[in-house]
Amino acid sequence: MKQKLLLIYLTVILVYNGYTQEFTAFGLFGKGKSMKLTGGLNSTMMLNSSSDGSGGNRVPFTMIVGGNLNLFFKGYNVPISFTYSNAQVTVTPPVFFNKFSISPTYKWATLHLGTSSMEFSNYSLTGHQFDGVGVELAPGKFKIKSLYGRFLRGSGDYLVSNAAPSYNRKGYGFAFDYDIEKFKVGVSLFRASDDAVSASNIPFELNIQPKENVVSTISSSFSPIKDLKISAEYATSFLTQDVNSIVTSKIKNGIFGGMIKTNGSTTKNHAANIKANYTLNSIDLGLEYEKIDLNYRCLGAYYNQNGFENILLKLSLPLFNNKLFLAPSFGKQNDLVDTVFSQKSSRFITSINATYTPAPKWSIAGAFSNNSAVTNYRNLDNIANSNNIVPYYLDSLQLILLNLNANLNVNYQLKSTSDIQQTISASYSLQKSTKKEGDYFINEEDNIFHNSNIMLSTNYPQSKVQWTIGYNYNLNTIGLTNKTTANGVNFSFGKKLFKNKVNSVLSSSYNSTFNTSTLMRINITNLRFNISYLYKKKHDFKLIGIIQFRATDDPIKQLNQSVTNTIFSLNYNYSF
Numbered sequence: 001m002k003q004k005l006l007l008i009y010l011t012v013i014l015v016y017n018g019y020t021q022e023f024t025a026f027g028l029f030g031k032g033k034s035m036k037l038t039g040g041l042n043s044t045m046m047l048n049s050s051s052d053g054s055g056g057n058r059v060p061f062t063m064i065v066g067g068n069l070n071l072f073f074k075g076y077n078v079p080i081s082f083t084y085s086n087a088q089v090t091v092t093p094p095v096f097f098n099k100f101s102i103s104p105t106y107k108w109a110t111l112h113l114g115t116s117s118m119e120f121s122n123y124s125l126t127g128h129q130f131d132g133v134g135v136e137l138a139p140g141k142f143k144i145k146s147l148y149g150r151f152l153r154g155s156g157d158y159l160v161s162n163a164a165p166s167y168n169r170k171g172y173g174f175a176f177d178y179d180i181e182k183f184k185v186g187v188s189l190f191r192a193s194d195d196a197v198s199a200s201n202i203p204f205e206l207n208i209q210p211k212e213n214v215v216s217t218i219s220s221s222f223s224p225i226k227d228l229k230i231s232a233e234y235a236t237s238f239l240t241q242d243v244n245s246i247v248t249s250k251i252k253n254g255i256f257g258g259m260i261k262t263n264g265s266t267t268k269n270h271a272a273n274i275k276a277n278y279t280l281n282s283i284d285l286g287l288e289y290e291k292i293d294l295n296y297r298c299l300g301a302y303y304n305q306n307g308f309e310n311i312l313l314k315l316s317l318p319l320f321n322n323k324l325f326l327a328p329s330f331g332k333q334n335d336l337v338d339t340v341f342s343q344k345s346s347r348f349i350t351s352i353n354a355t356y357t358p359a360p361k362w363s364i365a366g367a368f369s370n371n372s373a374v375t376n377y378r379n380l381d382n383i384a385n386s387n388n389i390v391p392y393y394l395d396s397l398q399l400i401l402l403n404l405n406a407n408l409n410v411n412y413q414l415k416s417t418s419d420i421q422q423t424i425s426a427s428y429s430l431q432k433s434t435k436k437e438g439d440y441f442i443n444e445e446d447n448i449f450h451n452s453n454i455m456l457s458t459n460y461p462q463s464k465v466q467w468t469i470g471y472n473y474n475l476n477t478i479g480l481t482n483k484t485t486a487n488g489v490n491f492s493f494g495k496k497l498f499k500n501k502v503n504s505v506l507s508s509s510y511n512s513t514f515n516t517s518t519l520m521r522i523n524i525t526n527l528r529f530n531i532s533y534l535y536k537k538k539h540d541f542k543l544i545g546i547i548q549f550r551a552t553d554d555p556i557k558q559l560n561q562s563v564t565n566t567i568f569s570l571n572y573n574y575s576f
Helices: 002-020 024-028 380-384
Strands: 035-050 061-073 076-085 099-102 109-119 126-137 142-152 168-179 183-195 212-222 228-240 266-280 283-292 308-319 324-335 343-356 362-378 396-416 421-437 447-460 465-478 482-497 502-515 521-535 539-554 559-575
Touching: 109 142, 142 183
Parallel strands: none
Antiparallel strands: 035 061, 035 559, 061 076, 076 099, 099 109, 109 126, 126 142, 142 168, 168 183, 183 212, 212 228, 228 266, 266 283, 283 308, 308 324, 324 343, 343 362, 362 396, 396 421, 421 447, 447 465, 465 482, 482 502, 502 521, 521 539, 539 559
16 A cells, blocks of 8 residues: 555646646756657556446556656667566466666667566567667677566465466577678577576476576578569577486587587477568569478477478569559468377468559458368377277378358548548458368358447547547357347547547447357446646646446346446656
8 A cells, every 4th residue: 555655746736837837857958969868657546446346357456657868968878768567467377467677878889787588589589578678789880689587477385475486597608690791690598497496385286496507599681683682590409408307318418519418308409491582663572481490499480389480482473553452371280299199280371462453442352261280180099999990991090170260351441531530441351161071061160250330530630529439330240049249329529628638439339249159148238438638738638538338238147237337547657
């Protein structure tokens, strides 16, 4: 409670100062002076309540305060940022709410301190935040990056901790690039390891073990002839899944593998890609190939895609004096699996995107893709059975998944004058997935989703008034009998007031959803207002309110319930 009151007090003081006077300290910095200070402060307070007492599964009160400062002095640039929130976040991967970072820059050198993130490669360090220090140097044709810091915080004793179980993870790395006009080469190395004593009493079934990882990459891009550009990248990852394992390793370490402790849980995997793009006049032709080994993983990324091989051919070309633009692509993706697995899949990818502008008032865009995934199942139990009770023709089965996606968007300008601008737009999208076993389609498992809407938008530039009205209809079918329909209307009205300093928007929507299998119907009505005020081009205030009425009628569960949720948010942003 003391923290909440302190944050509210600070926000009020800052708002009060914004109205009464500018901060006198900022007068030391300005135009024509060797020292300049810029930045801003932002804060958000949110209140949430519900008529059933649940609060819509949201925290009743949330406070977020953030800010940034940028100090410039004789070529030195020192940015500082921070964020604080009372929100309790338990999602994975962890989200950094409370953080502080400073990144001073001088000419071609940048130093990162605090909570930062850096990029080496999509197969190595990419977007993972860390607490520590990082350096980026770009002298001439060279680019050098290095870092050291903590990537995960250990949870300690799981039996007494409210945090998700994790080990304290530290890492370091460097990246080097050399770039000339038609040739570029780069290498990088990243290593991360967990402290095995930073967490304890983690349940065995969670399968969370201390890990160690080292990833090396090499990349290059060049242009052998005019209008042809080729790029390639290759990565190797050594990963020890459990540093406490006592099983002997059979992996050959190589040059960088000796940087980690290897045992029976250590794996060595590779990732590679090559891209070629050729431009002839206004036509672009591209070819891409990518392969990532099964179980390829790097501890410098939150998510790791692996176990596939892609090849893709892309083409883009304009037609009819650039009124029609087509971009088709064709490709295939194969799953990479262990030979002892019982299935292997492949996917064929076909898509085309098109935009057409027959006249200045018209705009038409569409896209179509038809992908098929083929899985070959093998009955290993039957193959290993000497009695061979199951007939041989059931030893294997080909399963085909067909996914069709299509969408169309049409816009037409009804009026365009200095007094009124009016546009009508419509869109439709279709998603369909079908399962086929052998030569037979399994219609009972089809999934078809239709989505359509139409909207009329009107803007009066002279009076600063705009409004929109729309209707949407959705239909989702699963199999032959399970259908869910959703349709509704929405309306919004906006008006700028007080010499365009106050912007007010009032909107409402009504949607009704019905399922034919459960006979359940849900009706939702939303009322929303948004008022924003800009004072002296530096102080931005926003007040947002949402009232939602939700009515549920479930005859099977004999439930007839009405719930009202309300959310109010006050935002303040100050920039200087």
